[in-house]
Amino acid sequence: MTQTTETEIPTSRHAPIVIAGGGLVGMTLAIALAAERLDVVVVEAVPFDITTAPEFDGRVSAISASSVRLFRALGLWDDLAPHAQPINDILVSDGRPGEAPSPMTLHFDPRALNIDGQPVEPLGHLIENRHMRQALIEATQQLPHIKIMAPASVTGIDQGAASVAVMIRDQPPIQAELVIAADGKQSPLRKAAGIRTIGWNYKQSAIVTTVEHEMPHHGMAHELFLPSGPFAILPMVGNRSSIVWTETGDLAPRFMKLPDADFAHELTRRFGAHWGRVAPVGPRWCYPLGLQLARGYVLPRLALIGDAAHAIHPIAGQGFNLGLRDVAALAQVLIEGARLGRDLGDVHLLKTYERWRRADNVTLAAATDGLVRLFSTDLAPVRLMRDMGLGLVAQIAPLKNLFMRHAMGDVGAKPKLLDGLPV
Numbered sequence: 001m002t003q004t005t006e007t008e009i010p011t012s013r014h015a016p017i018v019i020a021g022g023g024l025v026g027m028t029l030a031i032a033l034a035a036e037r038l039d040v041v042v043v044e045a046v047p048f049d050i051t052t053a054p055e056f057d058g059r060v061s062a063i064s065a066s067s068v069r070l071f072r073a074l075g076l077w078d079d080l081a082p083h084a085q086p087i088n089d090i091l092v093s094d095g096r097p098g099e100a101p102s103p104m105t106l107h108f109d110p111r112a113l114n115i116d117g118q119p120v121e122p123l124g125h126l127i128e129n130r131h132m133r134q135a136l137i138e139a140t141q142q143l144p145h146i147k148i149m150a151p152a153s154v155t156g157i158d159q160g161a162a163s164v165a166v167m168i169r170d171q172p173p174i175q176a177e178l179v180i181a182a183d184g185k186q187s188p189l190r191k192a193a194g195i196r197t198i199g200w201n202y203k204q205s206a207i208v209t210t211v212e213h214e215m216p217h218h219g220m221a222h223e224l225f226l227p228s229g230p231f232a233i234l235p236m237v238g239n240r241s242s243i244v245w246t247e248t249g250d251l252a253p254r255f256m257k258l259p260d261a262d263f264a265h266e267l268t269r270r271f272g273a274h275w276g277r278v279a280p281v282g283p284r285w286c287y288p289l290g291l292q293l294a295r296g297y298v299l300p301r302l303a304l305i306g307d308a309a310h311a312i313h314p315i316a317g318q319g320f321n322l323g324l325r326d327v328a329a330l331a332q333v334l335i336e337g338a339r340l341g342r343d344l345g346d347v348h349l350l351k352t353y354e355r356w357r358r359a360d361n362v363t364l365a366a367a368t369d370g371l372v373r374l375f376s377t378d379l380a381p382v383r384l385m386r387d388m389g390l391g392l393v394a395q396i397a398p399l400k401n402l403f404m405r406h407a408m409g410d411v412g413a414k415p416k417l418l419d420g421l422p423v
């Protein structure tokens with residue numbers, strides 16, 4: 001007879017957990033659960049050779065220090081580290097295209113948090129989404145408790161008392177104990193379950209591209225607030241930076257269609273000359289921006305995570321980090337629940353996850369919404385006030401350090417994975 005140790009979960013008592021959506025959040029959750037021997041089926045609509053192709057997703061994600069600890073705890077960091085550019089400091093300033101930034105700048109340097117002389121973690125790392133997708137796919141292939149169905153689309157669910165039938169297009173349904181919607185902002189599963197959302201469209205789009213520059217960036221990220229919205233310069237491995245250029249919804253399509261030379265000219269006017277000559281390399285992508293919050297994250301046998309639960313403006317580079325915090329909390333609730341032999345679809349158990357995550361997600365959504373409104377206007381009094389605000393925060397060390405701790409993901413009660421510990 002096979003013996004199980006105290007911490008091993010008797011998976012045979014549990015029907016599988018189905019995760020709808022094999023994006024960054026869904027795949028990370030699958031790994032966290034399968035590492036603790038819970039059986040997971042990931043259903044992803046788009047084939048992986050498409051989602052990992054360089055032209056599929058040009059984004060580079062800022063990953064907070066606590067997200068790095070989670071990747072370490074899941075054994076993913078060794079594969080990600082060669083692609084990760086540490087963020088050593090962040091410069092925030094106000095400006096206009098073609099002009100020097102305002103002298104009122106805010107400089108976040110994590111060395112300021114170093115009270116006891118210990119080595120300081122960087123503020124975060126920047127990693128290309130395609131490298132994260134590749135590492136996640138490879139990790140799932142090593143875990144026998146994960147089954148992947150891709151391409152396959154979840155079309156809805158049929159709730160039963162003891163299980164949920166997950167409907168898959170052109171395939172038989174899967175009986176599961178719990179289904180998790182990690183199917184992104186448009187979440188077909190959230191809609192099928194009738195969970196409503198609140199939110200609004202910012203009438204802005206983010207143009208994303210990569211540039212090469214003559215001089216090294218030394219790990220400095222620069223957030224420049226221009227009249228049409230933030231223009232972020234995010235350091236990548238090598239003399240490269242990722243650009244997240246926010247434009248009004250009507251102008252963004254025009255910039256997207258500009259011939260290469262004109263696009264390079266417009267980009268350089270905004271980028272400035274601090275790192276020498278700058279040249280866009282590779283494709284351009286455009287993402288419409290809005291805020292969307294689900295009114296609830298759980299129903300019996302259903303939980304929402306990642307963008308399916310909350311999609312926010314990328315101004316602070318926190319959307320995926322929030323998704324990873326959902327992963328850490330939900331994984332801990334389910335793994336501990338399984339150890340106690342609980343029904344993983346029990347709404348009382350799932351509510352523990354909702355209570356843990358909702359306030360943090362709503363707080364960050366509200367903070368980013370405030371920043372977007374404050375920094376996406378060219379009204380002279382507002383510009384003056386925000387310049388003074390930047391100057392003031394720069395002078396008040398505790399306030400500045402609090403902002404830095406948020407950027408590093410180190411505020412609030414943390415699930416174990418975010419401390420780099422196994423569940």
Ligand SMILES: Cc1cc2nc3c(=O)[nH]c(=O)nc-3n(C[C@H](O)[C@H](O)[C@H](O)COP(=O)(O)OP(=O)(O)OC[C@H]3O[C@@H](n4cnc5c(N)ncnc54)[C@H](O)[C@@H]3O)c2cc1C
Pocket residue numbers: 020021022023024025026043044045046059060061062063152153154155182183184185187188189206208244287305306307308314316317318319320321322323
């Ligand atoms: C311009 C921009 C820059 C950003 N920068 C940052 C940053 O620096 N740092 C950060 O933390 N966050 C950032 N974000 C946010 C981050 O990209 C998202 O929060 C994150 O990608 C959400 O991941 P997800 O897995 O929840 O959703 P998604 O990436 O949308 O994945 C959902 C998956 O579900 C699949 N799917 C959909 N419907 C179905 C179905 N019916 N059946 C099966 N599968 C389905 C989709 O194919 C997809 O693979 C940025 C966002 C934008 C727009």
